[in-house]
Amino acid sequence: MIPALLSLALVAGAPAPLTPEALRDHYAGVRSLTADVVQVKQGKYWARPLESRIRLQYTPGRVVWETLAPIPSTVVVGDAGMTVTGSDGRPRDAGPVSSDPRFAAVMRFIRALFAVDLPAIERDFALSYAPGLLVATPRPGSNVQLFREIRLQFDAALELTTVDLETATERTHLSFSRVERAR
Amino acid sequence: MRWVALFRREALILAVCGVLAFFARGVVLEDDPIRSLTHPDGVRAALFDHYQEKSAFRGKIFVEFGDLLEPERTAVAAALRGAGYEEVPFFEPPSSEQLLALATLLPADNVRRLTSGDALRARAREVLAVATLPGGDAYLTAVQTDPLGLGAALLARLAGGAGGAGRDDGPGSGALHVYRSPQPLDYERVERVYDLLASLSPRVSFIGADFFAVENYRAVKHDIVVCSSLGLVVTLVVFFALTGRWVLLGLLFFGSIVSYLTGVLAIRVFYGEIYAVVLAYTSTFVGFNNESLVHLAGVDLDRRSRSLLGVWSAIGTTVIGFLVLLLGRSVMIRQMALASLGGMAGFLAFLYAYRPTLRAARFRGFAWPKVTVSPAAVTALCVASTVGVVVVGVPRLETHVEAFRFTTPTLDAQIEHFSRRLDALSLENVVAVEARGTPEAALAPLAAAGLVDMRAHPLSAYRGPAAQAETLAALREAYPAATAELRALLEEGGLRLDVPSAGSARVQDGWDYLRALGAIGPVRWMDEVAGRHYVIAGLRAGAAVPPGTVPLSPKHHYDALLSSSSRELAWLFLCGLAVMAVYLGYLQRSAARVLYVFAPLFLSAFAYCAWARLTGATVTIVHVMGASIVIGLAMDYTAVSVSADHGDVELSKVLLTGLCTLASFGVLLFARHPVLRDLGVVVSIGCGIALAFALFVRLGPGARAAA
Secondary structure, eight states: OHHHHHHHHHHHHSOOOOOHHHHHHHHTTOOEEEEEEEEEEEETTBSSOEEEEEEEEEETTEEEEEEEESSOEEEEEETTEEEEEOTTOOEEEOGGGGGSHHHHHHHHHHHHHHTTOHHHHHHHEEEEEETTEEEEEEOTTOTTTTEEEEEEEEOTTOOEEEEEEEESSEEEEEEEEEEEEEO | OHHHHHTHHHHHHHHHHHHHHHHTTTOEEEOOSSTTOOOSSHHHHHHHHHHHHHOTTTTEEEEEEOSOOHHHHHHHHHHHHHTTOEEEOSSOOOOHHHHHHHGGGSOHHHHHHHTSHHHHHHHHHHHHHHHTSTTHHHHHHHHHHSTTOHHHHHHHHHHHHTTSTTSTTSGGGSSEEEEEOOSSOOHHHHHHHHHHHHHHTTSEEEEEHHHHHHHHHHHHHHHHHHHHHHHHHHHHHHHHHHHOOHHHHHHHHHHHHHHHHHHHHHHHHHOSEEEHHHHHHGGGHHHHHHHHHHHHTTOOGGGHHHHHHHHHHHHHHHHHHHHHHHTSSOHHHHHHHHHHHHHHHHHHHHHHTTHHHHHHOOOOOOOOOOEEEOHHHHHHHHHHHHHHHHHHOOOOBOOOGGGGSOOOHHHHHHHHHHHHHHHHTTOSSEEEEEESSOHHHHHHHHHHTTSBOGGGSGGGGOOOHHHHHHHHHHHHHHHHHHHHHHHHHHHHTTBOOOOOOGGGOOOOOHHHHHHHHHHHSSSOOEEEETTEEEEEEEBOTTOOOOTTOEEOSHHHHHHHHHHHHHHHHHHHHHHHHHHHHHHHHHHHOOHHHHHHHHHHHHHHHHHHHHHHHHHTOOBOHHHHHHHHHHHHHHHHHHHHHHHTTTOHHHHHHHHHHHHHHHHHHHGGGGOSSHHHHHHHHHHHHHHHHHHHHHHHEEEOHHHHHHO
């Protein structure tokens, strides 16, 4: 009896098998998504590890990245480019940098990442699956070569829990909570 | 062993073929026969090469997405990526030194505004906000290069001056996507991209040398397969129908394989790359070979000297015809001549091994009615044709680059679309103007004549030294404090950036300005060659290239080069004719006989001039090349005919070789590549006239007596 209960407990605690089909089904047709994110960044340009709290809102074609602390700001990544709103409340266009195809590819990737849009991610990344983990590495010739590796962790209900991004100069860790999705 | 002893000759030939194939291995095909042309004037060649090296169109393709649906865009992007294309920005981001070198082009007020406290705080907020995005470090790298945002201000100013590139549909707008081509090109994959884009046209526009290469590749692949196989089959059928001898057919077939290998090897000795169109041209070897085979086979021993006279006349004129082509400047034409000479040598060497078979061969003579003309009549015909040419006039000798390139309605539509765009940017027709003073002074006469629109030239955004000095003073005064303040603001947010000093900012003269602009932009605006300065400018739409300027646009450059090569080749052709006349005069010992040999050529020349006069057609380099092949092939008919005193057997041989030649060159009429098709037309008409003349016109006994 005890071994049986133990084995049941072990099975219940093990990460769910992650398959492309399961992820696609789970994230297909998402009309909106909101989440609270805690981000830790460290790297060449950061004097010390920076922890920030972010409110993320996703709708198809648009991501609102609202930094609540330490310095409030809002970045909107949309089809038309990127706008930045600072604490003064005035939106500013990011200018010519957003028309650079490499930067535009990063913006596209950000939108695909938060929607877990697998077909869109697969355009630029090769994906490999492990229990509870999806690892993305850039395809040769893609415009998102600045990333070395991206690791997406999912819980048993296939909800995104953490994302780790690594570039040549920076490591970023994102933890998601209060994720709400609508289809 | 018995079999080896029996077929030792064939075994030896097989071994030789293997060795030849070994040496000819690794042939690299080149699809564009135009690129090899180099201007004989070193300065012009250097100016053109420098401009093209910098050209935004080299090694790139451009795709302008119109109102494509998202799935269609996705499919195009996937196809491009699958073919190895990498999207790159139209303007490469400049380094901090390049930016600061051009900073004095901004008005001083602009610099003051960018270095004001408000602007710095807004900039810091923007940087800190974007830096928190995943992948934000790529943005920080750009900020470190240009902390104050001078680049955006400069782009707005310079792009606005350089032909309105900053407008909504300009290169920087994002409507135009630029992709770096994969190296080497995988034709099959590029074909998939091309077909997809073509299926979505006109909602998407696209241009790039790769697409022309794909169409040329398709055309030449079709021509190599269709013309080679069709030419070989038709020639062998005609040959067998008239000879009924399997042995001769076998000699022609296997000898043609040997000649193909030796022809390719002859090119390989001198050139690393072989033009695909030349490879397709080798399909005509079977036509040359059947002439050599027929005239060398079954030589009538009773009339040996007459027969050999015909053979040497025929082979000699053919060799002279191709030697003349070797002297031309076009590498493609030289390769064709080398292939022909190499192929001929290989075939004759092959036939040497089968001398007994050739001696044993017999040809049946056919008889048909002929017109007998006196030497005076032949002379009169030649003189009348010459007078006729003088009266109607020699057609203009010029070649346009289009004569060498295979194009399709799809590509034509793309050219038209992008020509309009380039025309709007004044980059469709670009010239280099030599300057002894400032670049502005050099362009002033062209601007005054209405040939150059100075508003579309980057010099319109140039500011004089006094205005620049004011900006430089503002920059030197405000830049160090501004960058220090920005750093402090960013450090408060946890960011540390190394910002460049303003040391490279300086007052620029017109030449420095154009040089710096060319370094960061997609177009070169000045050049220095052999110690001389040149300013580069686009002419207004429809303006002719002014004298004293150097055209740099590929079309104008290559049109001029090809036309000059055509004239050069035409002179060589005439020299070749003179050498042939001397050679035939020595062999035939009769002016009337030599005139008889040349008579079809006189007649053809007059007919062509009259036709050109009526239709306004011009003579291109391909026509001259075709004429050289005509004198190499078709003059053999009259030479053999007159050498053999129009004997039935020799005339039957002429009929056989003529029909085979018409078959092998006639199939070129089905070629897609314009060079091969034009060649087929010229040679078929020239050989047709000469064949009819040799078969049905007999030189009267007066000439024989004289000889």
